[in-house]
Amino acid sequence: GAFSSISVEEFNIPENVESIYVSFLSSSNLVKVNVDSNNKYFTSVNGILFDKNITRLIKYPEKRDGSSYEVPNTVKTIDANAFISCKNLQTIVIADSVEKIGDSAFYGSELKTINLGGGITNISNKPFYEAWNLTSINVITENDKYESENGILFNKGKTILIKCPPVTMNGEVYEIPNTVAEIGAQAFFTSHIKNVIIPSSVKKIGNESFFACS
Numbered sequence: 031g032a033f034s035s036i037s038v039e040e041f042n043i044p045e046n047v048e049s050i051y052v053s054f055l056s057s058s059n060l061v062k063v064n065v066d067s068n069n070k071y072f073t074s075v076n077g078i079l080f081d082k083n084i085t086r087l088i089k090y091p092e093k094r095d096g097s098s099y100e101v102p103n104t105v106k107t108i109d110a111n112a113f114i115s116c117k118n119l120q121t122i123v124i125a126d127s128v129e130k131i132g133d134s135a136f137y138g139s140e141l142k143t144i145n146l147g148g149g150i151t152n153i154s155n156k157p158f159y160e161a162w163n164l165t166s167i168n169v170i171t172e173n174d175k176y177e178s179e180n181g182i183l184f185n186k187g188k189t190i191l192i193k194c195p196p197v198t199m200n201g202e203v204y205e206i207p208n209t210v211a212e213i214g215a216q217a218f219f220t221s222h223i224k225n226v227i228i229p230s231s232v233k234k235i236g237n238e239s240f241f242a243c244s
Contacts, residue, residue, distance in 0.1 A: 060091040148172040164195035
């Protein structure tokens with residue numbers, strides 16, 4: 031990012047800015063993003079950057095105060111890299127309105143718990159890439175496409191294991207449910223699970239599923 035190596039704490043986006051490359055706003059000490067109220071394209075709510083209609087969450091500052099955050103229920107998309115390298119945030123609640131979460135959305139963050147709402151229709155393991163402290167991904171039961179068990183993300187019906195967070199069942203033995211036919215790519219990437227028991231129901235194991243497990 032343009033400011034990643036200097037300690038900018040606040041960005042002020044002027045009236046006439048029409049597009050923003052999010053990595054331009056990257057700074058390890060960033061506390062808030064402000065937007066001129068006359069800007070037609072962007073707005074800021076409590077220091078967090080959104081599009082004007084608050085349907086896209088674009089940037090959550092790396093060092094914003096608060097250990098938990100609820101995404102507003104107008105938001106449909108969480109942009110790629112939106113929560114990159116967040117230091118203080120531990121728990122996020124994703125509103126039912128959110129349909130899509132971009133790649134590397136939580137990259138390098140300190141997040142421990144992600145609670146997914148009922149609206150998510152398309153998610154891979156990519157948003158969680160290098161979220162080293164992640165302990166659980168929970169899905170509301172009303173979600174038609176996904177479910178969770180013990181903090182592990184599956185498709186609905188548990189035929190695909192999508193993501194086991196790195197710190198889930200730290201040092202323990204995990205027996206994959208015998209409904210699972212596929213283990214997704216990088217599903218156990220950097221997992222701290224001691225031993226994984228794979229049932230005979232599994233027919234496909236994705237690329238780097240058990241890469242860098244400790």
